[in-house]
Amino acid sequence: MSMLELKNLTKTFGSTVAADDVSFTIDKGEIFGFIGPNGAGKSTTIRMIIGALTQDSGSIFLDDTNISKDRHYKDNISYVPGDVNLWGNLTGDEVINFFMKVRNYKNTAYKNELIEKFRLDPKKKCKTYSKGNRQKVALISAFLTDAKLLIFDEPTTGLDPLMERSFHEEVARAKSEGKSILLSSHILSEVEKLSDRIAIIREGKIIETGHLDELSHITRIEYIIQAKEDLSKLDELPFVHEFRVEGEDTHVLIDNDKAHDFLQTLYPLKPTKLQTLPPRLEDIFMRYYEGGRDGS
Ligand SMILES: Nc1ncnc2c1ncn2[C@@H]1O[C@H](COP(=O)(O)OP(=O)(O)O)[C@@H](O)[C@H]1O
Numbered sequence: 001m002s003m004l005e006l007k008n009l010t011k012t013f014g015s016t017v018a019a020d021d022v023s024f025t026i027d028k029g030e031i032f033g034f035i036g037p038n039g040a041g042k043s044t045t046i047r048m049i050i051g052a053l054t055q056d057s058g059s060i061f062l063d064d065t066n067i068s069k070d071r072h073y074k075d076n077i078s079y080v081p082g083d084v085n086l087w088g089n090l091t092g093d094e095v096i097n098f099f100m101k102v103r104n105y106k107n108t109a110y111k112n113e114l115i116e117k118f119r120l121d122p123k124k125k126c127k128t129y130s131k132g133n134r135q136k137v138a139l140i141s142a143f144l145t146d147a148k149l150l151i152f153d154e155p156t157t158g159l160d161p162l163m164e165r166s167f168h169e170e171v172a173r174a175k176s177e178g179k180s181i182l183l184s185s186h187i188l189s190e191v192e193k194l195s196d197r198i199a200i201i202r203e204g205k206i207i208e209t210g211h212l213d214e215l216s217h218i219t220r221i222e223y224i225i226q227a228k229e230d231l232s233k234l235d236e237l238p239f240v241h242e243f244r245v246e247g248e249d250t251h252v253l254i255d256n257d258k259a260h261d262f263l264q265t266l267y268p269l270k271p272t273k274l275q276t277l278p279p280r281l282e283d284i285f286m287r288y289y290e291g292g293r294d295g296s
């Protein structure tokens with residue numbers, strides 16, 4: 001049931017290993033988040049998938065066929081780069097029409113719906129568009145195709161929050177139509193909300209893949225506490241992070257795999273309120289930034 005499978009992809013630029021043995025699989029109808037800081041190797045990996053770069057080693061399968069054996073595999077992929085370049089002298093409408101023609105796609109009602117939804121002025125020449133507007137033209141064109149795999153590299157960097165929501169809705173709609181979506185981002189919250197599964201890449205290497213729940217061993221949970229006794233001594237415990245007091249509440253961030261130890265320490269302090277917030281990808285990341293998956 002895999003739509004896309006990457007097997008041991010490696011790509012080097014001089015002495016930089018931009019992608020280092022990258023492997024992951026995206027299932028049909030799945031939204032897959034590809035997360036990592038700038039320079040981690042996301043765009044390099046994506047460029048290999050769309051055939052803009054050739055890998056040094058490894059292979060790519062689309063719908064179980066090695067893409068090197070299928071000259072037309074790109075017909076099944078729609079790709080929007082992070083920084084969109086368009087033909088300056090064409091209007092947004094002309095560009096969208098061009099892509100529709102190339103893809104033999106004729107649903108103008110949906111086209112008009114998307115133009116309205118993304119609040120694009122389609123009559124203006126592309127050279128007058130801001131980065132965000134160029135992005136809208138490319139996103140609209142991508143959503144309009146019937147490609148089975150949509151690839152968005154840092155899709156919402158130039159969009160304002162309202163447009164970001166429109167983007168999220170369209171991604172969900174594509175999924176409901178059975179399409180697979182690869183969403184690459186260094187903005188964790190944008191991917192976290194949408195993705196069925198995520199892969200985290202850092203310095204060219206995939207360091208984690210899975211459902212957010214499955215990554216709980218490397219996540220931290222925020223507890224909001226009130227207690228009869230003084231809570232300040234919690235701050236000294238090795239598995240307590242970001243100790244802070246806000247009014248009556250004390251907030252602490254606890255390594256998820258240390259919940260038992262934490263609750264045991266907390267019990268004698270006579271807690272009167274205990275609330276938790278779900279793990280955030282930011283915290284997963286922080287733990288890696290702090291020095292490896294042990295958090296040491
Ligand atoms: N065409 C290129 N030539 C040389 N180095 C490159 C090239 N493309 C990317 N790199 C390097 O490869 C690494 C990964 O870059 P990239 O894939 O763009 O990361 P990301 O998209 O995650 O920000 C970076 O160190 C970047 O400088």
Ligand SMILES: [Mg+2]
Pocket residue numbers: 039042043044082153154
């Ligand atoms: Mg990039």
